[in-house]
Amino acid sequence: MATLGSFFMIAGALAFQYIGGLPPCKMCYWQRYPHIIAIGIGALALALSNRALMMAGALAALTTSAIGLYHAGVEKGFWEGPTTCTSQPIGGLTTDELFDQIMSAPVVRCDEIPWEMLGLSMAAWNGVLSFGLFILWCLALRRA
Incomplete structure (x- = not known):
């Protein structure tokens, strides 16, 4: 079930991106990687019934959860995100430097909330x- 959960989380992210027209920011991509790893781990764990793989799946799920909550904090302004993903000060720049900064800036910022439901952003969800x-990975590990 945890493997399917990660699969549906990736499918949902891709649906928001390609159907909903909400391109991901850098931190959104960071949240996808552990889900992709968890899917691979889950497939191996089902085939091999290996406790170490189940622990790795749990760690992947916990990692993406932590990144998502960190990203939600960046969106809410609780702390700063990576400077490559959020707004940067423009003081002291020449017009050419400012133009270069604008042209090289990411299209999607990590500190803006593009969508939310029940007061939670996609990152928070x-x-x-x-x-x-x-928790599902931990329950599977306990049963194994």
Whole structure:
């Protein structure tokens, strides 16, 4: 179930991107990588019934949960995100430097909320739901 959960989280992210027209920011991509790893780990764990793989799946789910909650904090302004993904000060730049900064700036900023439901952004939902997947991995590990 945890493997399917990660699969559906990736499918949902791709649907928001390609159907909903909401391109991901750098931190959104960071949240996808552990889900992709968890899918691969889950497929191996199902085939091999290996406890170490189950622990790795739980770690992948916990990692994406942490990244999602960190990203949600950046969106809400609780802390700063990476400078390559958020707005930067423009003071002291020449017009050519400013133009270069604008042209090389990421299209999607990590500190803006493009979509939310029930007061939670996509990043926050990923954090919450991925923590649920972490619990599922732990329950599977306990049963093994």
